[in-house]
Amino acid sequence: MSNKITTFQLCSLMLINDIFAIFCLCGGISAATAAGFGIGSVLQLIISVPLICMYKKRGTLSDCGKIAKIILLGGIILWGGMLFSMLMKAGNLVFIPFEEVGKWGGIITTALIAVVCLYIASSGIKAMARSAVIAAALGAVCLGVVAVSAIIHSDLENIKSAESTGFFHELSKGFTLSGGLAGFTVMLGFVKDNIPRTAIGYFIGKAVITAAVLISGVLVCGGIMKITDFPIVWAAQLTQPFSFQRIDSLFLIVFTVFAVYSIAIQASAAEYLVGEVFPFIKRYRCSIILVIMAAAGALSGQWIHGNAFTVILSAGGLIAVPVIYFIRRKIRL
Amino acid sequence: MKENDYKKQRIYADLEQNLNYIKKITGHSTDILVNEFVTGGIKCAFLCCDGMLSSRAAADMVLSPITDLPKQANAQGLFDYIQAHMLLSADRSKAENYGDLMRLIHSGFAVFIAEGADTALAFGVQGFNTRGVQEPSGEGNILGSHEGFSETIRTNMSLIRRRLKTPELVMKIMTKGNKSNTEICLCYMKDRVPPRLLDRIMKSLDEIDLETILSTGYIRPFVEKKSFELFSSTGLSERPDVVCSKLIEGRAIILVDGVPYGIIIPRLLCESFHTIDDYAHKPFYAIFLRWIRYGAFILSFLLPAVYTAIAMYHPELLNSTLLMLLAKEEENAPLSLLTETFIVLIMYEVIREAGVRLPKPVGGAVSIISGLIIGDAAVKSGLVSTPLLTITALSVLGGLVVPDLNPQITLLRFAFLAAGGILGFFGISILACAVLTNMCGTEDYGFPFTAPISPFSSKGMGDTLFRMGFRKMQNRNFTVEEYHE
Numbered sequence: 001m002s003n004k005i006t007t008f009q010l011c012s013l014m015l016i017n018d019i020f021a022i023f024c025l026c027g028g029i030s031a032a033t034a035a036g037f038g039i040g041s042v043l044q045l046i047i048s049v050p051l052i053c054m055y056k057k058r059g060t061l062s063d064c065g066k067i068a069k070i071i072l073l074g075g076i077i078l079w080g081g082m083l084f085s086m087l088m089k090a091g092n093l094v095f096i097p098f099e100e101v102g103k104w105g106g107i108i109t110t111a112l113i114a115v116v117c118l119y120i121a122s123s124g125i126k127a128m129a130r131s132a133v134i135a136a137a138l139g140a141v142c143l144g145v146v147a148v149s150a151i152i153h154s155d156l157e158n159i160k161s162a163e164s165t166g167f168f169h170e171l172s173k174g175f176t177l178s179g180g181l182a183g184f185t186v187m188l189g190f191v192k193d194n195i196p197r198t199a200i201g202y203f204i205g206k207a208v209i210t211a212a213v214l215i216s217g218v219l220v221c222g223g224i225m226k227i228t229d230f231p232i233v234w235a236a237q238l239t240q241p242f243s244f245q246r247i248d249s250l251f252l253i254v255f256t257v258f259a260v261y262s263i264a265i266q267a268s269a270a271e272y273l274v275g276e277v278f279p280f281i282k283r284y285r286c287s288i289i290l291v292i293m294a295a296a297g298a299l300s301g302q303w304i305h306g307n308a309f310t311v312i313l314s315a316g317g318l319i320a321v322p323v324i325y326f327i328r329r330k331i332r333l
Numbered sequence: 334m335k336e337n338d339y340k341k342q343r344i345y346a347d348l349e350q351n352l353n354y355i356k357k358i359t360g361h362s363t364d365i366l367v368n369e370f371v372t373g374g375i376k377c378a379f380l381c382c383d384g385m386l387s388s389r390a391a392a393d394m395v396l397s398p399i400t401d402l403p404k405q406a407n408a409q410g411l412f413d414y415i416q417a418h419m420l421l422s423a424d425r426s427k428a429e430n431y432g433d434l435m436r437l438i439h440s441g442f443a444v445f446i447a448e449g450a451d452t453a454l455a456f457g458v459q460g461f462n463t464r465g466v467q468e469p470s471g472e473g474n475i476l477g478s479h480e481g482f483s484e485t486i487r488t489n490m491s492l493i494r495r496r497l498k499t500p501e502l503v504m505k506i507m508t509k510g511n512k513s514n515t516e517i518c519l520c521y522m523k524d525r526v527p528p529r530l531l532d533r534i535m536k537s538l539d540e541i542d543l544e545t546i547l548s549t550g551y552i553r554p555f556v557e558k559k560s561f562e563l564f565s566s567t568g569l570s571e572r573p574d575v576v577c578s579k580l581i582e583g584r585a586i587i588l589v590d591g592v593p594y595g596i597i598i599p600r601l602l603c604e605s606f607h608t609i610d611d612y613a614h615k616p617f618y619a620i621f622l623r624w625i626r627y628g629a630f631i632l633s634f635l636l637p638a639v640y641t642a643i644a645m646y647h648p649e650l651l652n653s654t655l656l657m658l659l660a661k662e663e664e665n666a667p668l669s670l671l672t673e674t675f676i677v678l679i680m681y682e683v684i685r686e687a688g689v690r691l692p693k694p695v696g697g698a699v700s701i702i703s704g705l706i707i708g709d710a711a712v713k714s715g716l717v718s719t720p721l722l723t724i725t726a727l728s729v730l731g732g733l734v735v736p737d738l739n740p741q742i743t744l745l746r747f748a749f750l751a752a753g754g755i756l757g758f759f760g761i762s763i764l765a766c767a768v769l770t771n772m773c774g775t776e777d778y779g780f781p782f783t784a785p786i787s788p789f790s791s792k793g794m795g796d797t798l799f800r801m802g803f804r805k806m807q808n809r810n811f812t813v814e815e816y817h818e
Binding site: 120257 | 643647649650756757758759761762763764765766767769770771772773774776781783786787788789818
């Protein structure tokens with residue numbers, strides 16, 4: 001792995017992916033959702049400990065056998081498909097010109113995003129990671145404006161009025177948006193800095209930022225949560241920091257940029273795994289993966305348990321990789 | 334005779350054969366002057382290229398003393414006497430083959446050959462006409478030096494040396510171009526430049542097998558990455574003071590004879606926003622100017638696209654007064670906003686190109702006429718709306734603030750306009766992702782073009798987003814190696 005990235009770059013890549021998933025979060029959210037996501041992040045950190053140990057001992061994915069890598073690849077492709085699917089659903093709320101054309105509009109939008117993702121993923125992990133930092137900074141500024149505006153215009157009653165569906169349900173919701181764990185498993189291997197510090201930093205960052213975004217959403221949309229499909233997108237649209245001018249179209253920029261990077265990260269990670277698992281595929285790896293992801297996205301719309309299955313595969317891969325590594329190591333010793 | 338056969342051919346000892354061979358190589362070219370004479374009792378010839386050497390210097394410094402030598406036993410004795418007892422020129426050379434001999438003649442050396450000698454002595458008495466040191470045409474400044482590079486490589490080397498009087502500054506001249514035999518000079522500070530960078534530049538230069546080198550553009554592709562990079566990872570400067578500051582930071586500079594620019598390796602994006610005046614002003618004012626440039630850069634390629642996208646797809650972003658104003662202005666325009674913007678931008682590019690290529694007096698007239706046509710007639714006739722013209726003018730002006738990036742800005746302006754006009758903010762966003770990735774992927778010799786922003790270096794911010802004072806800067810000891818990945 002000559003393409004090494006820094007802690008900061010990995011965190012930016014993965015947080016973009018997580019925040020985009022939160023943008024596309026369907027159904028009601030409450031303060032309990034934020035807590036669920038936070039605790040979910042801590043639990044994810046705990047199950048990542050073996051993986052962190054593996055990378056700390058200079059283990060690589062190449063030492064883990066094909067099965068673990070195939071599980072990871074499945075998780076990544078399914079999560080990529082989910083991202084495409086979420087983008088299409090949430091894309092109806094944020095204005096994309098071609099969306100008005102109907103089915104073909106959706107296909108054109110997907111194709112355009114796939115083409116840009118293909119370019120980003122094929123530019124190499126370093127270029128993607130460096131640009132993701134700038135994209136994340138841009139997103140942070142925009143989200144900061146939305147959050148500040150949400151606090152200014154907030155009504156604390158909204159927190160009370162947003163109904164929770166129970167803590168364990170919220171916790172599971174937090175987990176169902178963790179398809180990025182498979183990508184994290186791959187990307188962590190590219191980090192040149194201190195691996196444990198990177199992983200801890202990422203999960204803590206994830207817990208804090210997702211909680212902040214969700215709370216902002218609850219503060220704005222708490223009262224109308226029952227009629228909102230996508231609470232975060234709605235919150236961004238309802239939040240107007242300036243009394244004389246609307247700025248919610250700017251949210252479309254952050255939404256699109258995060259969508260592109262989220263899918264590109266999955267494509268890049270999957271491309272690496274395809275190279276490991278199917279070394280005979282030398283060309284068009286990324287294109288093939290993106291086509292499969294888009295197809296998976298189209299199918300996942302009809303698959304109710306798609307999200308859960310994706311998370312099972314991703315988390316399974318995250319656990320399987322270090323387990324297989326340590327078993328093989330023990331046998332060799 | 335094949336094209337380059339003569340280059341490795343050793344010089345004939347027989348003078349007549351020697352001269353016949355030189356005439357054969359040069360095809361009896363009129364500007365190669367051959368003067369035969371006898372000195373020290375030995376038949377000799379004096380060779381030079383007409384117009385390339387100073388006749389007065391050649392006569393006073395070489396011809397006059399050399400024609401009055403004591404008798405010598407043979408040619409070798411004559412050459413040894415000249416070498417040991419006469420300092421005819423500070424720049425002396427010796428040729429053993431016809432390749433070197435022709436190169437020296439064509440470079441303005443006075444070449445001396447003798448009957449029985451299989452070598453030639455050459456004395457530097459160059460005196461061709463050159464443009465003197467003048468004010469740089471493209472990198473203007475207010476408080477700094479007003480000297481710029483000229484077309485003569487030796488003059489440019491002296492301009493650098495005058496500013497860095499230290500033995501650490503190394504200048505290595507080499508010749509490239511099979512036909513042009515152009516001198517290029519690699520300059521670096523031996524205590525600052527990363528050795529790996531130097532090795533890799535030398536390897537890149539060894540790959541050059543061009544026939545001619547007529548501008549820096551012939552060399553730059555060899556010292557840049559092969560893959561498609563929108564932005565160039567090597568820079569150009571026609572200012573010796575800028576080049577010296579880069580040398581101090583551990584960069585390498587390539588000077589090319591006949592070109593008044595130095596190639597800076599590596600160049601970073603943030604440097605396009607720096608000027609030498611930044612270091613002459615107070616830091617707070619320099620920071621203000623720097624931020625103006627950053628803003629102007631973003632406006633230069635995004636403004637027309639954002640304007641079109643807002644007007645066509647996201648009018649809610651405008652407040653009601655502005656929206657009404659724009660709607661009223663665009664009401665009578667016969668073309669769609671996207672077409673109108675394209676036409677105005679293309680008109681500007683045509684005018685700019687005409688202004689640059691035409692002779693100066695005509696160029697000025699073109700600017701006045703086009704200004705009147707666009708500024709007055711087009712608006713009055715209703716072909717172009719006033720807000721659009723204002724937006725375009727602002728965007729174009731913004732591009733002129735960062736002249737280094739003008740080619741990229743021009744293309745990006747059109748690309749973003751197309752994306753914004755067809756797909757609104759969605760289009761601008763996806764194109765921005767691609768451009769950003771390309772920019773961040775630009776890297777040569779391990780130096781990321783976007784450093785110190787991404788990869789982030791807090792130390793580098795002191796002279797990127799801000800401009801720290803010299804009291805702090807003197808302890809910083811910055812070299813570009815800090816950004817190496």
